[in-house]
Amino acid sequence: MKKLKSAILLALIVATTGFSSCKKDSNGNTSGKGAATVKASLYGFDGTSGTTFSSTAAGIVKVGNMLTITAIKEGSKESITIVLQNVTGTGTFGLLQDNSAGHGAILSKDYTQPADGTLNYSTSLPSPTGVKGGGEVKITTLTSTTAEGTFYIVGHNSAGKDGFVENGTFSGKVN
Template structure:
């Protein structure tokens, strides 16, 4: 429960600071005008399929505070209000595979139906939550790290406060980590 609260606090802070960074940028974005991309070939909520998730303005951050390092990707679907946030509770320096979910202590993935309603827990689906018959979980695979550039893949199954399921399949990300 403490880990879920920590991840939720970090996610909310990042989403709020990401919005501020978009309106008050002091450093120009890399060529192409964005920090990175995140896609999921298939995603959905509550037993339905929503199609492809695509964000061309995903934010990549890596921070350390109080002896804890955190790597995070925050993405809002282009033209929509759905979001996917990936958190690893350590610095990303090399390639590797990270299992996530309520049985692991590596971080997690949250998929939101509407990122503008962070207080509505029925809108937030987390890999740290479990459903009635399944555990939440997934995998984050870092396939390339080159300086501050990172690439990888992911998949996730998460549940909201009512035990309803969300999923993201065949996910990929590529971006530049800001510090």
């Protein structure tokens, strides 16, 4: 779990750096890093009904065989971060708690407070009843320049509350 937390922290740093280096041209279009979208039709925390999640300035970063997908919900500080290890092509990657591959995800109510365990819902934490966090990522396209796929996530915070994403999609430029 410590290895996963380190990888996710590194991914957040890389993604934040990517977002901060985005540039807008005179027409307001984003160029360079962050040229990806992440959407979900159901997304929520703490037993609430699902709402939508949309980010049109998301980041997909591949360093070696580690692929990170990070998105900040438009108009909020909520975010989704997915870290996949040993990605060499398309396929299905499980996010089940304590998976041997080291894959994981964090849903955050406030990405500016990564150390607050009550605001961050991880696939590496169980619920109070022992239900494991998890989910799945299906990468349907992966080239040196583009990626796309689908995902769902169930995470828990340090207080044992649930966060979830269903019907998630990602697509865009790989940095």
